[in-house]
Amino acid sequence: xxxxxxxxxxxxxxxxxxxxxxxxxxxxxxxxxxxxxxxxxxxxxxxxxxxxxxxxxxxxxxxxxxxxxxxxxxxxxxxxxxxxxxxxxxxxxxxxxxxxxxxxxxxxxxxxxxxxxxxxxxxxxxxxxxxxxxxxxxxxxxxxxxxxxxxxxxxxxxxxxxxxxxxxxxxxxxxxxxxxxxxxxxxxxxxxxxxxxxxxxxxxxxxxxxxxxxxxxxxxxxxxxxxxxxxxxxxxxxxxxxxxxxxxxxxxxxxxxxxxxxxxxxxxxxxxxxxxxxxxxxxxxxxxxxxxxxxxxxxxxxxxxxxxxxxxxxxxxxxxxxxxxxxxxxxxxxxxxxxxxxxxxxxxxxxxxxxxxxxxxxxxxxxxxxxxxxxxxxxxxxxxxxxxxxxxxxxxxxxxxxxxxxxxxxxxx
Numbered sequence: 183x184x185x186x187x188x189x190x191x192x193x194x195x196x197x198x199x200x201x202x203x204x205x206x207x208x209x210x211x212x213x214x215x216x217x218x219x220x221x222x223x224x225x226x227x228x229x230x231x232x233x234x235x236x237x238x239x240x241x242x243x244x245x246x247x248x249x250x251x252x253x254x255x256x257x258x259x260x261x262x263x264x265x266x267x268x269x270x271x272x273x274x275x276x277x278x279x280x281x282x283x284x285x286x287x288x289x290x291x292x293x294x295x296x297x298x299x300x301x302x303x304x305x306x307x308x309x310x311x312x313x314x315x316x317x318x319x320x321x322x323x324x325x326x327x328x329x330x331x332x333x334x335x336x337x338x339x340x341x342x343x344x345x346x347x348x349x350x351x352x353x354x355x356x357x358x359x360x361x362x363x364x365x366x367x368x369x370x371x372x373x374x375x376x377x378x379x380x381x382x383x384x385x386x387x388x389x390x391x392x393x394x395x396x397x398x399x400x401x402x403x404x405x406x407x408x409x410x411x412x413x414x415x416x417x418x419x420x421x422x423x424x425x426x427x428x429x430x431x432x433x434x435x436x437x438x439x440x441x442x443x444x445x446x447x448x449x450x451x452x453x454x455x456x457x458x459x460x461x462x463x464x465x466x467x468x469x470x471x472x473x474x475x476x477x478x479x480x481x482x483x484x485x486x487x488x489x490x491x492x493x494x495x496x497x498x499x500x501x502x503x504x505x506x507x508x509x510x511x512x513x514x515x516x517x518x519x520x521x522x523x524x525x526x527x528x529x530x531x532x533x534x535x536x537x538x539x540x541x542x543x544x545x546x547x548x549x550x551x552x553x554x555x556x557x558x559x560x561x562x563x564x565x566x567x568x569x570x571x572x573x574x575x576x577x578x579x580x581x582x583x584x585x586x587x588x589x590x591x592x593x594x595x
Contacts, residue, residue: 197228197266198259200247203237212270214476215443219270219292221394226299228266232258245280246273256285268295271444275324292444293320300449308370315363316449318356325349325356374458384425385433385569387562388463390488392480393440395471396504400549401437404559421459428559433566436463441487443479450490457491464569466499467562472532472546473508475525500543500561507548 199219201212212235220230236251245252246269255267266288273281273291281289290298297317304310389397401407405424422437436459450457460466468484470477511528529546537544545561547554 195228195266196231196262196264197223197268198255198264199223199230199233199268199270200255201233201235201270202241202247203235204241205239209235209237215270218443219268219295222292222295222299223268226295226302228268230268231262231264234258241271243274244277245284246271246277252281252284259285259287266290268292278324293449296442296445296449311363311366311370315360315367318360318363322353322356322360325352371458383573385465385566385573386436386459386463387433387465387467387566388436388438388460389467389469390438390460390484391440391469392471392484393442395440395469395474395480396549397437397440397469400469400502400504400547401435403549403552403555404562405435423459428563428566431563431566431570433562433570436460441484443483445487450487460488461492463497465565466497467502468499469502469504471505472503472529473505473510498543498565500545500565501537501540502558503537503544503546504549506546507551507553 199216201216201219203209203212207215216233216235220233223230234247234251234255236247238248242248247255258264259267264287267281267285268290270292272293273289278289278291297313297320300309300313301317304313389401391397401422401424405426407422407424421439424435426433426435438457438460466488468481470481474480506529509529510525512525513528533546542561542564545554545558547558549555
């Protein structure tokens with residue numbers, strides 16, 4: 183793996199965040215995105231000090247923001263000894279080079295920040311290989327700006343200067359490494375494919391969702407295991423599979439990497455072997471943090487990513503709205519005629535919206551406080567039983583007999 187991570191891990195690095203309000207992004211959305219970028223930065227070990235937002239029709243192709251805003255940022259970082267500036271969107275190599283020349287500090291975009299977090303979080307050989315491949319794929323088109331200090335040594339017309347020669351050498355080295363890492367991941371894919379076949383025909387259920395919605399906490403609760411979980415983005419990168427038994431029914435439960443807005447395409451490609459667990463799952467459990475103000479957009483992000491991963495293959499989906507213990511609600515005054523917002527709609531009112539149309543495929547829980555977990559287990563049992571009965575119809579009479587006993591004498595899960 184690339185040794186020098188982008189953010190200094192020895193001490194929290196003071197940074198500023200930059201976002202744009204454009205024709206495609208409202209000011210409210212940009213503020214929400216910067217909240218997430220702030221969380222990403224803190225997860226990586228940075229210390230955001232200030233945010234800069236500018237309104238433009240579209241990003242400046244040379245410096246992302248306008249000249250005046252860039253001068254404002256420059257003045258602030260000089261006065262406050264800021265060593266890092268993070269932009270909420272992906273920057274082209276040309277933009278990074280121009281901005282670095284003007285600000286004279288380290289510049290990151292959203293993708294490079296996510297890659298830095300992934301590099302920090304990768305624990306197993308599989309995750310490290312996946313992250314390293316994504317890092318080199320991100321680095322390849324950005325080699326030119328890394329050798330600008332040699333450009334002035336180039337020769338005249340028809341001459342190849344040492345800067346260009348070094349770039350070509352590095353390009354070949356990186357292409358060779360990308361080829362080697364892809365071959366390693368193909369080998370990992372074959373191994374994981376064999377592992378999946380060896381699991382037999384047990385029903386497979388995969389936990390999916392936005393990052394930091396509580397998937398790992400729920401995994402620990404259902405499987406009685408100790409998957410690493412904390413209140414940070416991308417707490418776990420490795421897929422974890424556990425055998426779970428609810429009543430008399432065994433099934434395999436998988437915890438997968440969390441999704442996020444603007445997830446780089448090459449990251450999705452690099453984590454193919456991890457996302458294969460999602461493709462081959464019989465049931466998807468979509469975990470949602472209902473306490474998050476933008477949870478409906480997070481649902482859209484996950485659904486879009488699942489469409490890219492699984493294609494047109496439709497899978498049964500159970501929506502699990504987690505963190506109901508953290509749901510905030512301030513009722514409106516009786517004479518308040520302003521439109522209702524997320525902050526003054528109760529959880530019961532939310533349940534009567536589009537969620538009510540999901541009928542028996544929707545449940546509200548708190549994994550942390552263990553609220554309504556039995557209802558979730560009952561739902562998982564019924565859905566897994568349907569899949570199991572299709573594969574092993576001769577066992578139906580066993581389920582029927584057990585269900586009669588279960589109805590007469592409730593048993594603890």
